[in-house]
Amino acid sequence: MSDLNQNVREVESVDLSGADGITVFAQKPTRRTKTDRRRSFRAWFADTGWRHLVAWAAIVFALFPLLYILSVSLNPIGTLTGSNQLFRQVDFTNYIRLFTDPDLPYPQWYANSLVIAVVTSVFTVLLCALGAYAFSRMRFTGRRFGLATLLVLQMFPQLLAITAIFLLMIQISDVFPAIGLGTHAGLIMIYLGGALGVNTFLMYGFFNTVPTAIDEAAKIDGAGHARVFFTIMLPLVTPILVVIGLLTFIGIIGEFAIASVILNDPAQQTVAIGLFQLVSGFMSQNWGVFAAGAVLAALPVMVFFLVSQRYIAGGLVSGSVK
Template identity: 65%
Template sequence: MTASTASRPAAPRTLSADEVQSLRRRPAGFGRWFADTGWRHLVGVLAGIFCVFPLLYVLSSSLNPSGTLLSANGLFTVVDFGNYVDLLFNRPQQPYIAWFANTLLIGLISAAGTVFLGALAAYAFSRMRFTGRRIGLLTLLLVQMFPQLLAVVAIFLLLNAIGDIFPVLGLDSQIGLILVYLGGALGVNTYLMYGFFNTVPASIDEAAKIDGAGHARIFFTIILRLVAPILAVVGLLSFVATTSEFVIASVVLADPTKQTLAVGLYRFVSEETSRNWGLFAAGAVMAAVPVMALFLYLQKYIISGLTAGAVK
């Protein structure tokens, strides 16, 4: 053996596949796990507690017959369904069932109308080229920078003037309220749908046109099926916004039998000497059921609809 060969360092040994797997299965220390992923679990647990606690507090208050929030500090110390029974059957002057039906009717019609009109406008902006197209998109975006709340006085005067000619569309009319909701939600939803419509390849339209299909047939038979996720997202957002809206509904609707849940439930806590937070909490819990059911039903469309429309 020469001197050069003796001084040469030995080559490192290559680990076998079994040794690599054993190293991967070797448990890491708690500190390393917490630094890598454990802190995320901690943040998730804290966020979950932060979100769930108000819901549990409202549910506990709805089951407390005292009618106050202060006595509900101990969660579920008293479980009594008297508030629900009283709210549904013992208060004819405060018709909760009528409010619930009005809210569902207005919310569903507004959501369906918003989806349909927004899809028509988004298809036109996405597939057609016409003068003023870009200016129209920018106008829709700029108009949404001003909240609808700023137009409450104008909406009141407008509906008051329309009611003199067409009473069915004026003040204290659910149809008039629906039209106000449709006009307020059309801009932002059109812009959101426009981004999703652009993700659908235009070659599909061209192939359908070669077969003799027009814009109406392409829209109703092809495009609507491909953009179902964004339709579900817009419908859900519109339904949630409509059912929880208070200011415009309180201005437009005056008849107690025509009011929505947001306006009707305000009566239980608006008067200084007759506040009943138990009934208010019970009504809020039942009002959340349709929104939660619709959210669970459309959940499979929500993530894909929001992400695909946002990145275009």
């Protein structure tokens, strides 16, 4: 009988009557038994606890390569086999060598990558926004065919045309050397041609979410297409502009295949090409310097992502719902 009384939760009332004659009964909490705690933990784990385990496993899986490459960059030995123990040695020799070694023009590579990535991102956002506005707000012959063509072209990766691009750039160099083979301007134009299709289509869906009554009211007040586009539409679609700029910047800063074909002058090369030379046999295979250069190359992407992260979710989702 005593065991049964321990397993049954009792409700006790406490008289809190005051001078006004009103009686309030409060339930006195009872001590939970060990069986109740075990059952509640099982229920919590079955409901949400397993999700925490999956989340932590994903975090560890994502952070381990980053921690390993950071550990290699801080290891003065310069080999991967000596970096199995994370942060066994902490030394900034590899980072110092990137900026002091005369045979290693890393600052020039870094500046070239930033210039190409920033210019390409800015012009990609501007040109894609102009095209998306035209497809969304104007009605002209070939509009639907143009949208379908943009979508179909994205089925073929740009790498398939790398041979044709190389031959075309050689011919352009004979006529317009400033945008030909071995120039940053020529490489930027190639990147722009490959980025306009899918980004224009993505922006087109976002522009459709903006009510047409807004720009119609502006036109009644005397505003033209240019004024509506720059003063009304662009501020309203800022999230998708940031997302397109971020995705383009990330893709360009680490692009290797096309840049290695177009840029043949060591002084014009980017970080991706330069770091590849550190471990490909052209120079001594020093993985420590390679890791340090990769860590520094990732910093602009990380900063850009952290600054613009509040726009990313809205920019990717809002364009799919009208």
